[in-house]
Amino acid sequence: MNVPFLQLRPAEDDAAVREAISRVLDSGWLVLGPELEAFEREFAVATRATHAVGVGNGTDALALSLRALGIGPGDEVITTPLSAAYSALAVVMAGARPVFADIDPERFTLDPQATAAAVTSRTAAILPVHLYGQAADMDALAAVASRHHLALVEDCCQAHLATCNGRPVGSHGAAAAYSFYPTKNLGAFGDAGAITTSDEGLVTRLKRLRNGGQTGRYQHAELGVNSRLDELQAAVLRARLSFLPGWTGKRREAAGRYRRALAGNSAVRVPAEADSGHVYHLMVVRARARERLRQHLLERGIETLVHYPMPIPQQPAFAAFSPVACPAAAAACREVLSLPLHHRLDAGTIDLVAGTISAFGD
Numbered sequence: 001m002n003v004p005f006l007q008l009r010p011a012e013d014d015a016a017v018r019e020a021i022s023r024v025l026d027s028g029w030l031v032l033g034p035e036l037e038a039f040e041r042e043f044a045v046a047t048r049a050t051h052a053v054g055v056g057n058g059t060d061a062l063a064l065s066l067r068a069l070g071i072g073p074g075d076e077v078i079t080t081p082l083s084a085a086y087s088a089l090a091v092v093m094a095g096a097r098p099v100f101a102d103i104d105p106e107r108f109t110l111d112p113q114a115t116a117a118a119v120t121s122r123t124a125a126i127l128p129v130h131l132y133g134q135a136a137d138m139d140a141l142a143a144v145a146s147r148h149h150l151a152l153v154e155d156c157c158q159a160h161l162a163t164c165n166g167r168p169v170g171s172h173g174a175a176a177a178y179s180f181y182p183t184k185n186l187g188a189f190g191d192a193g194a195i196t197t198s199d200e201g202l203v204t205r206l207k208r209l210r211n212g213g214q215t216g217r218y219q220h221a222e223l224g225v226n227s228r229l230d231e232l233q234a235a236v237l238r239a240r241l242s243f244l245p246g247w248t249g250k251r252r253e254a255a256g257r258y259r260r261a262l263a264g265n266s267a268v269r270v271p272a273e274a275d276s277g278h279v280y281h282l283m284v285v286r287a288r289a290r291e292r293l294r295q296h297l298l299e300r301g302i303e304t305l306v307h308y309p310m311p312i313p314q315q316p317a318f319a320a321f322s323p324v325a326c327p328a329a330a331a332a333c334r335e336v337l338s339l340p341l342h343h344r345l346d347a348g349t350i351d352l353v354a355g356t357i358s359a360f361g362d
């Protein structure tokens, strides 16, 4: 492959990551220790949140947020059909029922009007996903939530440091969930996640839930889960966190170069940037002849991916949730194409990818 989709080996962060790992090896303290506590403080500062609680992964961050808010069996949670299936899976893990509302086709995120139309007497929360690095329309979604007295839980798994109209993602709702899966904008060396919130009561509840529901050693006050962010991952994340603002800038620069190089291209359409706080977890374009274009690029050593090929409600696993049709999400699933993008992608490679796309004849 000349141009792999991603590059996950450490580079400028290499020394810091190795130092962090040896610090944990030398300490012999591996779970629920000082690295996690320090990361929780530092991540809250970085995301301009009040508190952060580390958990095992982003899916648990969502599911435990819902549970900590008292959302579960009998409740409906409105969410988007266009995301990693994990965002809807988390609703099911909490015991609630996912209800899908269609997306805004320009922004790719939960459409506020469709969301309002999906509210029933059982609706307890709205779970928007800040997809591809761009915030959902949070002012409009927060208005729907407030009108119907619903909780708002933000899926920030693809949106570390993103803003919405200048305001940090994660600050609009009761809780926000982050994933540090290795491919995310801030990645661990395995699975990891966190929840941010300004609600101290929620912090106490989340810390209990992630640790088996224990209030003290071997005292189980409720049925929690085992979902802790271990010291090795926390130390790696601390080492990388200081690089994240610079990496985010690099992602935005790369996206800008793609945009300029692909303007007016006939094979792909680059959706307009709806918010300048976009952090480009993915560089997604629309292509009518997507499969042929992917093949054309692959034959020339350029790897692309599709996020996502199928609306979540169409997945066999979600067949029991009698979904409404989501035509805008279904259309997006037929056309979206993710181009190689990471913080070390250089200008020459971006020009090569764009040039190869331009050379694609219909």
Ligand SMILES: *Cc1c(COP(=O)(O)O)cnc(C)c1O
Binding pocket: 057, 058, 059, 060, 083, 084, 086, 087, 129, 155, 157, 158, 178, 179, 180, 181, 191, 192, 193
């Ligand atoms: C990655 C991701 C998740 C799940 O996070 P994990 O850490 O893999 O559990 C959930 N929602 C979105 C939008 C994601 O991108």
